[in-house]
Amino acid sequence: MLLLCFAVSATALAQGRRGLRINEVMVQNDSNYVDDYGLKHGWIELYNSTYNYMEISTVYLTNDRSNPKKYPVPRGDVRTDIPARQHVVFFADNEPNKGTFHISFSLVPGVDNWIGLYDTDGITLLDEVVVPASLQPNQTYALKQDGISSPDGTFDPQYWEVRDGSNEKYITPSSNNVIIDTNENIDKFRQHDSSGIVMTIVAMLIVFSALILLSLCFYVFGYLNARSARIKKAVAQHGEEVDIEVAARTSHDSGEEIAAISMALYEHLNTHDLEETILTINKVKRSYSPWSSKIYTLRETPHRR
């Protein structure tokens, strides 16, 4: 049982970490995002695509398939607990002693750069990307939609695009690749249903459908229950299986009869022929103190009648 629990929790953790995505990568940084030392390096942006905080310490970043544990994200830094749908940026400067977000390898311009993200076991690949050699300085290779790539974490170029910093292809270290400045749902309703009629019709249909379905369901349950009760009653009355239609027709229990039976049962079940005969007396000793006396401290709660 313990093993099962352990296996289930481990799987759940892995599933949670699967929401961690490599979101945007810059290989050669000449005039872009600077680190906390005022220096420019290539960088890798990770994105928590889940709707909950994700602690990413002890996951591994690497650029070497044969060494998946190349850079373990250190423990003990509160900044590695990424809020829901948020990002962190790691600088690929090969100077891990500079702090949590400086990793132990750098990216090489002009060649394909494979970057892997491994779970804490160093075996489970969470996500990977191959940044093309054709990427120019100050360009990034980014997911078209934040956090949306192939579900199993393997690299699929159709989800990625090159961004050159233009108005259409903006570069967004530590923020969303797609900047959302409106609520699409609300805009849609404002545009297509300014009077609210469509919403009213659709919503009322949904409310009615849900309750009609529920009511049908309980009509069926009610019918089945009544049928089962009739069968039980018929069996009890006749001592054997009988046709329930006949049993239903021969049923003559009036309200008075039911009331009389109920009263008899009540009387029967609530008689007190046998009483507990054990008498227990516990001596309760309390040392008196005016500080704990209820006379001085408590009054009955007022109650309006």
Place this chain on the structure above:
Amino acid sequence: MELDLAQFLTSNFQQFWEFTGFHNVTYEHLIMICVGLFFIYLAIKKDFEPMLLVPIGFGILVGNIPFQMGNEIGIYEEGSVLNILYNGVRAGWYPPLIFLGIGAMTDFSALLANPKLMLVGAAAQFGIFGAYMVALWLGFMPDQAAAIAIIGGADGPTAIFLSSKLAPNLMGAIAVSAYSYMALVPVIQPPIMRLFTTKKERLIRMKPARAVSQNEKILFPIFGLLLTCFFVPSGLPLLGMLFFGNLLRESGVTTRLAKTASNALTDIVTMLLGLTVGASTQASEFLTKETILIFALGFMAFVIASASGVLFVKIFNLFLGKDKKINPLIGNAGVSAVPMSARISNNMGLKYDPSNYLLMHAMGPNVAGVIGSAVAAGVLLGFLG
């Protein structure tokens, strides 16, 4: 030296004076304090929903004591005690807890005995969408309009839940409006019921409800959850807790849990919810043109909801056999103000026929209204969230 001491005392007094409520008070604060006192008066003297109006009324007083900002006192100041308690409203976790209690204290037998009454609960939700259309017409954004319109569901926790997600800035006004109208159900609904029914219709006697087995009662929360939440997953926090609470009650093996959920837990959350909702009506945030519009729209939503429940029953009766007619006086109970609106149906029925008890029949649409308004909230959240 003496002069210095006098100056010191004067400046201290000046500083203290500036800190007091007397110095910081504005006429808006006084208006809100009067509103709070009025709520407390209604609750204690008129017995209008005292469990809700006492905490809310007192909360309004708490929220409108004038003070200098920056001392972690006010409800909108990060880290203050009130702010911490207010998180339950802002993040929307008080309403599902209240729904847990509602589920644990609600007997759905009346609904199960006559499942067609669920449709009355559905029809009354038209109040929400009628108000939604009017709010859009008045220039509210769709998300704001939806948050305001949910007042028509007559369900305080649902209104708070939805407004905390769609229009947090309007939540105080929406919550106070929803609870105020729930308390005023005995005043608002009877004229509408009289207006839309004839004397003959008010005298309709409904067949006694059949007995409902324990199995049906146990199956209801399970199937209720599965069916409604597969339709509207966004209603899961409310519906999930409602049906969970009901399963605790009906399963027969979790009596202790059901008791806690329906008594202690509900009481605690109701106090915190009422107090913090009241305190959130800080004059500077509350006394705006939008608040007046929200109150007007809320009233309208209530009227439409009550009327549509009654009218739906009348239309429904056209398709029912002579001995299966429904008394339209239970139509108003489709709004989910449990059990006030069902009680009103009963009282109205007794007024016209002293032996015609409608309470158990009205409880059907009433509890269906709770489910219906939670489903409607889920739909709105799904579309606009």
